[in-house]
Amino acid sequence: MGDVLLSIKNLSIEYHTDKAVVYAVNNISLDVRHGETIGLVGETGAGKTTIAKSILRVLPTPPAVVKSGEIFFDGDDLLKTSEHGMKKIRGNKIAMIFQDPMTALNPIERVGSQIAEAIKQHNKISRAEAERRACDMLEMVGIPGGRFSEYPHQFSGGMKQRVVIAMALACKPELLLADEPTTALDVTIQAQVLEMMHDLKERLGTSVVMITHDLGVVADLCDSVAVVYAGEIVEQASADDMFESPSHPYTIGLFGSLPQLDSTERRLKPIKGLMPDPTNLPAGCRFCERCPRAAGECAQAAPEMRETAPGHFVKCFYPGGEE
Amino acid sequence: MIRYVVKRLLMMIPILLCISFFVMVLIDITPGDPARLLLGNTATEEKIESLREEWGLNDPLPVRYGRFVWNILHGDFGTSYQTKRPVATEMFQRFPYTLLIAVLSLVLSVFIGIPLGVLAATHQYTIWDNVAIFLSLIAVSMPGFWFALLLIRYFGVVLAILPTSGIEDWKGWILPTVSLALGYAAIIARQTRSNLLEVIRQDYITTARAKGLAEGRVLYLHAMKNAIIPVVMIVGSIFGASLGGALIAEIVFSVPGLGQYTLSGLSNRDYPVIQGSVLILSGLYSVIILVIDLLFALIDPRIRSQYSSKREKIRKKGGVAANEAEEGVAAD
Amino acid sequence: MKPKKESQLIEFWLQLRKNKLAVVALVLLVLLVLVAILAPVLAPYPYAEMHPEDSYAPSSSKYLLGSDKLGRDVLSRLLWGARQSLEMGIISVAIAAVVGIFLGALAGYYGGWKDNLIMRFLDVYESMPMMLLCITLAAILGPSLRNAIIAIGVGSVPGYARLTRATILTVREKEYIEAARAINSSDAIIIVKHVIPNCMAPLIVDITMNVGNCILAGAGLSYIGLGVQAPVPEWGAMISEARNILRDHFSLSLYPGICVMISVLACNLLGDGLRDALDPRLKN
Numbered sequence: 042m043g044d045v046l047l048s049i050k051n052l053s054i055e056y057h058t059d060k061a062v063v064y065a066v067n068n069i070s071l072d073v074r075h076g077e078t079i080g081l082v083g084e085t086g087a088g089k090t091t092i093a094k095s096i097l098r099v100l101p102t103p104p105a106v107v108k109s110g111e112i113f114f115d116g117d118d119l120l121k122t123s124e125h126g127m128k129k130i131r132g133n134k135i136a137m138i139f140q141d142p143m144t145a146l147n148p149i150e151r152v153g154s155q156i157a158e159a160i161k162q163h164n165k166i167s168r169a170e171a172e173r174r175a176c177d178m179l180e181m182v183g184i185p186g187g188r189f190s191e192y193p194h195q196f197s198g199g200m201k202q203r204v205v206i207a208m209a210l211a212c213k214p215e216l217l218l219a220d221e222p223t224t225a226l227d228v229t230i231q232a233q234v235l236e237m238m239h240d241l242k243e244r245l246g247t248s249v250v251m252i253t254h255d256l257g258v259v260a261d262l263c264d265s266v267a268v269v270y271a272g273e274i275v276e277q278a279s280a281d282d283m284f285e286s287p288s289h290p291y292t293i294g295l296f297g298s299l300p301q302l303d304s305t306e307r308r309l310k311p312i313k314g315l316m317p318d319p320t321n322l323p324a325g326c327r328f329c330e331r332c333p334r335a336a337g338e339c340a341q342a343a344p345e346m347r348e349t350a351p352g353h354f355v356k357c358f359y360p361g362g363e364e
Numbered sequence: 365m366i367r368y369v370v371k372r373l374l375m376m377i378p379i380l381l382c383i384s385f386f387v388m389v390l391i392d393i394t395p396g397d398p399a400r401l402l403l404g405n406t407a408t409e410e411k412i413e414s415l416r417e418e419w420g421l422n423d424p425l426p427v428r429y430g431r432f433v434w435n436i437l438h439g440d441f442g443t444s445y446q447t448k449r450p451v452a453t454e455m456f457q458r459f460p461y462t463l464l465i466a467v468l469s470l471v472l473s474v475f476i477g478i479p480l481g482v483l484a485a486t487h488q489y490t491i492w493d494n495v496a497i498f499l500s501l502i503a504v505s506m507p508g509f510w511f512a513l514l515l516i517r518y519f520g521v522v523l524a525i526l527p528t529s530g531i532e533d534w535k536g537w538i539l540p541t542v543s544l545a546l547g548y549a550a551i552i553a554r555q556t557r558s559n560l561l562e563v564i565r566q567d568y569i570t571t572a573r574a575k576g577l578a579e580g581r582v583l584y585l586h587a588m589k590n591a592i593i594p595v596v597m598i599v600g601s602i603f604g605a606s607l608g609g610a611l612i613a614e615i616v617f618s619v620p621g622l623g624q625y626t627l628s629g630l631s632n633r634d635y636p637v638i639q640g641s642v643l644i645l646s647g648l649y650s651v652i653i654l655v656i657d658l659l660f661a662l663i664d665p666r667i668r669s670q671y672s673s674k675r676e677k678i679r680k681k682g683g684v685a686a687n688e689a690e691e692g693v694a695a696d
Numbered sequence: 697m698k699p700k701k702e703s704q705l706i707e708f709w710l711q712l713r714k715n716k717l718a719v720v721a722l723v724l725l726v727l728l729v730l731v732a733i734l735a736p737v738l739a740p741y742p743y744a745e746m747h748p749e750d751s752y753a754p755s756s757s758k759y760l761l762g763s764d765k766l767g768r769d770v771l772s773r774l775l776w777g778a779r780q781s782l783e784m785g786i787i788s789v790a791i792a793a794v795v796g797i798f799l800g801a802l803a804g805y806y807g808g809w810k811d812n813l814i815m816r817f818l819d820v821y822e823s824m825p826m827m828l829l830c831i832t833l834a835a836i837l838g839p840s841l842r843n844a845i846i847a848i849g850v851g852s853v854p855g856y857a858r859l860t861r862a863t864i865l866t867v868r869e870k871e872y873i874e875a876a877r878a879i880n881s882s883d884a885i886i887i888v889k890h891v892i893p894n895c896m897a898p899l900i901v902d903i904t905m906n907v908g909n910c911i912l913a914g915a916g917l918s919y920i921g922l923g924v925q926a927p928v929p930e931w932g933a934m935i936s937e938a939r940n941i942l943r944d945h946f947s948l949s950l951y952p953g954i955c956v957m958i959s960v961l962a963c964n965l966l967g968d969g970l971r972d973a974l975d976p977r978l979k980n
Contacts, residue, residue, distance in 0.1 A: 057716075099573045101491070101565070123578075132576035138572075144567040149593075149664055159575040208575065262630050311689040382820040394836050410859065501968075505908065505960035507915045510935055510953035517942045608827020615920055616939075625830075625921060630835030642832060646824045653823075 045113075047096070047216055048072040052093050052110030057103060061320040065091045065109045067272040069110075069299055073216065078242065078249040080259040080280070082295070083269035084316055086272060090140070092269075093218040096250075097137055114216070119241055133163040136209035137218040141225045142201035147194040153179065153189030163330050178207040182237060199230035206238065216287045217354045220252045223317055232266050269290050271327040274346075278353040288349055288360040290332050326357070334359045341357065365668075367433030367657065376636040376650045381433065383646050384639055388429055391635060396631040397648040398445050419445065419635075430638065441643075442636030446628070459678075461531065462481065465613060468541040473548035474599060480549065481556025486583065488561065494550055496553065503550035512543035512616045515669040521611060540613045547609075548602045555598045559591035566590075593664050600656035602648050710972055711973035714873055716925050718969020723951040724962040732778040739772035744927040752945055753965045764937065764948055773929035781959060784914030784923070785907040793847030793903055794858025794908075803857070804864030805887065811861075814980045818854050830913055834922040841930075844923040847875040848913045852906060858904055870894075897974040908963030914958050 049071040056063040066088045073079050094100045095114055098119060112119040114135065122130070126334045146153060152283035154173035161168060171308040176186040182203040193201060202222060209217060222238065223231040239262055242249055251263055258267055259280060267277040268291065276289035287293045314331040317323055323330065325340040332339065338358060346356045399415040400407065415424055420431065422564030435442065441451040484496035517529050519539060563569065564587055572586045573579075614623030622641055629637030661668040712718055731738060740760070747753075747767035755762045761770040803814040814900035824832075833847035867873065868891070876886050915932030917923040931952035938948035 092568075098550050099570050109612075126580060128576045130576070131574055137571075137574045139567055139571060141567060145571045147568040147572065147590070148666060149589055152584070162576050167601070192664045194669070205571070208571070376823075379820050379823045383824060386820075389832070390836050394837075394838070396838070501961060502957070505879075505912075505957050505964055506910055506959075507932065507935075507953060507956050509916060509919050509932075510949070510956065513935065513939060513942060513949050513953070517946055521943050544962065603828060607825045608831070610826065611846055612916055612920060613830065627831070627835070630832060631839075634837075638836075639833070642828065645828050649825050650823050655955035 044075055045072045046075050046115065047071075047250075048111075048113040048245045049092070049096070050111045050113070052092070052095065052112065053108040054088075054095055054100070054184065055168035057104050057106055063319045064322055065105075065272055065319060067094070067322070068123055069269075069272070069274050071267055071274065071277075073109065073137070073250060074275070075215075076246050076248055077220075077264045078220065078251055080266045081188075081250060081252045081269055082254065082256065082259055082266055084254060084314060086319070087269045088272040088319075089269055090220050090361040093137060093220050093252055094252060096216075096218060097131055099131070099137075124171055132159050132214070134214055135218065136212070137200075138205050138209045138220060138222045139180045142198055142205050143225065145205050148191075151190045152196065153191075153192060154205070156211050159208055159211045170284050174248040175207075175211065176363055178211050179204070181210075181241070182207040197259075199226050199234065202226060202234055203232075203237070206234070206241070210241060210247070214247060217242075217247050218250045218252070219249055221254070222251075222255075223255070223258065230269045238262070268295070271322060272319065273327060273356065274354075276354065277346075278292045278350075282353050286350075286353075288335050288353065289357045290327075290353045290359075291328050294331075309316075325345050365661070369654070371655075372629055372654050375559065376654075379538065379650065380643060380647055383431060384432065384436075385644055387639060387642055388432070388635075389633060390427055391638070396633045398635060401632050404443055406607050410432045411675050423640045434630045436643070439642045444629070444637050446632050446637075452634045454637075454638055455622065457642055458620060458622050462607070462614065462620050462623065462645075463648070464621065465537070465544065465610040465621065466603065467541050468537065469548065469610070470599065470606050471546035471602055472541055472545035473552055473602070476545065476549035478556050478595065479551025481595075482551040482560060482588070483565070485560035486551065492551065493557075496557070500550035500553045503546050504554070506547065509612050510546055510612060512539065512547060515539050515543050517617075526611060531617075531619050533573040535621075536617075540610075540617045540619060543616070544606055544609045544613050548606060552598060553597060555595050556591065559594050560587060563591045589663065593660065596656060596659055596663065600653055603656075607645055653674055706905050708973055710742075711860055712969055715969040715972060717756060717965045718973075721962040721969065724958065728778055728782065728912055728962070730957055731775055732782045735775045738771070739775045741772045743768040743773050743929045744768065744775040745772075746834035755947075762947060762949055765941075768949065770951060773934060774892075774931070774951060777929040777931045777934060777952065777955065778893065778959075780841060780918075780924050780928065781911050781914060781932075782958065783841070784848065784913035785959070785963070787851035788845045788910045788914070789903055789906045791846070792852035792906070793856050793899070795849075796853040797860045797899065799853070800857035800860025801863075801864060801887075801891075804861035805836065805868065805891065814857070818857055822854045824857060827913070827916070829919060831920070832915050839922045840889065841924045841928070844914055847922075847978050851913070854900070854908065855906070856899070859898060860895060863898055864891055867891050867894045877889045897971075901971040901974065905967035906971055908960035908967070911956060911963070 047069060049069060052066055052069045053064075054066040056065055056084070056167070058342065069088075071079070071092075075133075081092065083089055086219070091100065091105070094107075095107060096119065099233075100107075107120060111122070114130070119127070119130070135200070141329075146152065150158075153172060153175050154180055157168070157171040160166070160326075163172040166174075172189070176189050180186050184200060184203055184207070189322050196204065202225070206222070209219075212345060219238070223234050226234060235258060238249075241247070242262075249262070251258065253259060261331050263280045265277070265279045266283045267274045268283075268289065270276070270291050275291045276287070283292070284296075287296055291312070295312040298312060312331055319326055322341070325338075325342055326332070326335070327346055329335045329339040334357075336359070344356050345359045346354050347360070349355050397412070397416070397420070399412045399419070403415065405410055420428060423431075430582035432442075440454070441455070443450050444454065447454070480496050480500065484493045487493050516528045516539065520524040526539055528539075530536060562581075569587055572582045577586075610621065611626060614618070614621040615627065620623075622645065625637065626641040626645075628634070628679060629641060709834065712722075721938065745761065745768060745771075750763050750767040751765055753759050753763040755766065759769050759771065761774065763769055764773070767785060799814050799818075804810040830847045830851040832845075834844050837846065839844035873886060873890055878888050881889075913922055915930070915935070917934045918930045918932030921933075924933050926933070934952040935949045938945060938952075943947065
């Protein structure tokens with residue numbers, strides 16, 4: 042594992058609407074190393090997508106407001122980079138795969154040109170050359186190059202996601218932000234897309250931030266995992282560690298709510314309750330209300346991130362394995 | 365595609381025949397006698413009766429309709445009861461005025477409306493947006509003929525730089541065109557703005573930004589091209605409105621177009637004139653709608669694929685299944 | 697989170713109330729209706745009362761907005777004119793909406809040959825520019841307020857039919873309709889409880905805006921002499937009467953035009969506000 046490529050420090054993001062302020066991301070810090078695949082795991086609405094979009098600075102502003110924090114990429118703070126500078130980074134050094142392939146492609150442009158456009162944007166090459174490379178990219182993700190000049194509506198969902206991936210990888214980015222790349226797909230197609238992403242990542246040496254709520258995806262692909270809850274990272278560790286000895290009660294709950302074939306349990310154990318309202322977060326630990334271990338101090342003060350084992354960080358007063 | 369155009373053009377024939385049939389039935393069931401209107405109240409019953417006979421008005425409806433269609437197919441639109449001049453000749457002279465006013469005002473409104481809409485959308489939450497919205501709201505709420513009078517008052521009477529009626533030179537076109545264009549420009553601006561705002565929120569725009577494209581390219585290439593599609597549709601229906609509006613504008617500005625001709629034809633129950641005007645205006649409108657539909661297909665590939673022939677469609681339907689199959693192959 | 701106990705209607709009202717312009721528009725429209733109803737009480741003079749000695753009187757305490765050629769009080773005529781304009785706007789939209797929604801619902805819900813027949817009928821219908829259709833109908837039926845209303849109403853039918861059909865087609869495919877079918881709800885219950893409520897939003901917005909458009913169309917017909925007949929006052933007809941005296945008595949065509957504009961503006965603003973309140977997703 043190489044040096045740190047991306048380093049997010051104390052990032053906080055809010056959405057300001059007519060009615061209220063949504064605290065979407067709260068004081069998150071995260072490092073991604075060269076060649077590393079890190080999984081961001083959490084429920085829908087935990088703030089995962091907001092984190093990814095803020096790295097590329099494609100959050101809709103307004104309503105989104107970055108309150109504080111720094112995002113270092115190759116040593117530069119992206120939040121302070123000029124819009125012109127960002128143009129050279131977006132799609133070139135950092136690329137993103139969006140959640141829903143159905144809507145992520147421009148419906149009235151040929152898929153090939155959409156890929157070629159990204160290539161041409163970041164390389165001083167002729168249009169023909171860009172198109173040839175786009176064709177190669179299509180082949181690489183398993184789409185016959187002959188379909189270069191077809192339109193998105195002529196592709197199925199899985200094929201569209203391949204196109205989106207081809208587009209994201211077109212300029213061989215150093216960092217790939219994959220926002221639930223398989224959620225909108227059928228299970229069989231999911232497996233293919235994941236396998237393909239795994240291969241491509243190995244081949245290109247790209248670092249990946251894999252946003253997902255699917256722990257299976259994490260187990261398949263990720264080197265390390267960060268569990269996000271209500272806009273905070275509550276536990277972070279290497280993937281092996283995390284699966285071996287999850288320590289935060291929320292993480293344990295996540296694993297407990299998965300069916301396991303080899304388990305003798307007769308029922309799944311869902312986590313009770315709902316995520317706190319992001320417009321009105323509790324003062325103490327965010328997970329307090331749903332936590333089986335919650336004690337008096339949990340409601341009073343928010344726990345700090347602590348290292349419970351080498352490389353294993355937990356934000357909980359009472360971390361540890363399941364009793 | 366060509367087959368589609370031909371099909372649509374052929375479809376126009378029964379549609380226009382239906383329209384003229386409705387008009388004829390409508391005329392038939394409402395009171396009013398063109399002969400009496402022409403000869404006046406003092407005319408004797410015999411005179412009126414002989415004129416009705418001469419015009420063939422005493423024949424049963426199917427006979428009259430059949431004769432009408434037969435004549436039309438031979439290029440004969442009949443002769444005006446009032447002016448005794450052939451309707452075709454008269455319309456041929458007047459029609460260009462109506463068409464030109466409609467087209468000029470449409471073009472003008474597109475050139476004002478789209479930039480205004482883009483300006484409003486790209487400057488959302490600023491004073492520019494509010495001003496543009498408010499102005500366009502006022503403009504759509506104004507009666508066109510009243511705005512025309514305001515223009516006449518200001519440019520024709522107060523400043524006295526533009527003619528208030530008639531068309532002698534190019535200056536004569538300005539006020540009729542502008543008076544019509546304002547309202548349409550407002551409609552187009554509103555539509556453009558709301559479409560653009562809608563499109564800007566779409567995922568594929570974020571995708572385009574995430575590719576590192578410049579904001580201008582994102583906006584004009586990706587967003588605008590998508591946002592313009594519904595605007596094209598609006599332009600089609602506006603053309604229909606502008607044909608109707610041109611009729612009124614001609615009456616306001618005394619332009620020798622179809623407006624005054626049609627109106628006096630209607631009030632004198634001058635049947636050949638009514639039928640001729642309705643046919644030519646509806647026919648023109650249908651052609652324009654066809655052109656708009658084709659324009660649609662040109663911009664939007666999803667619609668284009670709908671227009672391809674049936675066999676093609678079946679192939680497309682199978683295409684999705686083929687996609688899934690390829691999916692499997694690709695994974696191997 | 698506490699469950700929201702407010703009914704949909706209250707929620708909707710709260711949404712609408714936030715839009716200041718829409719509230720202003722609503723107030724304006726209520727005022728307009730009141731003026732129309734109370735015209736006999738509010739107007740200082742009967743609308744047709746002539747004072748030949750006061751031809752083209754300037755505005756004064758006797759005639760607040762002046763008088764016209766025949767010495768009739770302009771203010772009184774404007775107040776009375778609200779009746780005709782509102783009648784044209786509201787009744788013609790009512791005609792168009794009832795017929796159009798019925799046709800569209802029939803076509804959209806049942807589909808098949810009924811749909812085909814109705815759509816072909818609409819194709820023919822719409823091949824005539826709307827204003828041409830209105831002018832033709834109004835002229836052939838004979839110039840009068842009633843016939844102008846019929847003409848505008850008939851001319852506006854296709855829009856409603858298409859909108860209703862399109863909305864029903866989208867709603868029909870929704871899962872909740874399938875869910876209702878799955879629990880064996882009858883056609884009638886599905887239409888009344890599920891389809892109609894979900895189609896109402898776009899229709900209500902359209903109806904509101906259309907009242908404005910029909911007022912405009914009505915004024916246009918009256919302007920070319922196909923609407924309200926003298927001596928009954930109507931804004932479009934008043935503009936028409938004053939069109940040849942722009943040089944000397946501009947205000948006679950100015951005031952009725954402003955009245956039309958404000959009424960139509962109010963309809964459009966309220967329509968915009970309703971759209972935002974009914975479907976906040978569309979709010980820009």
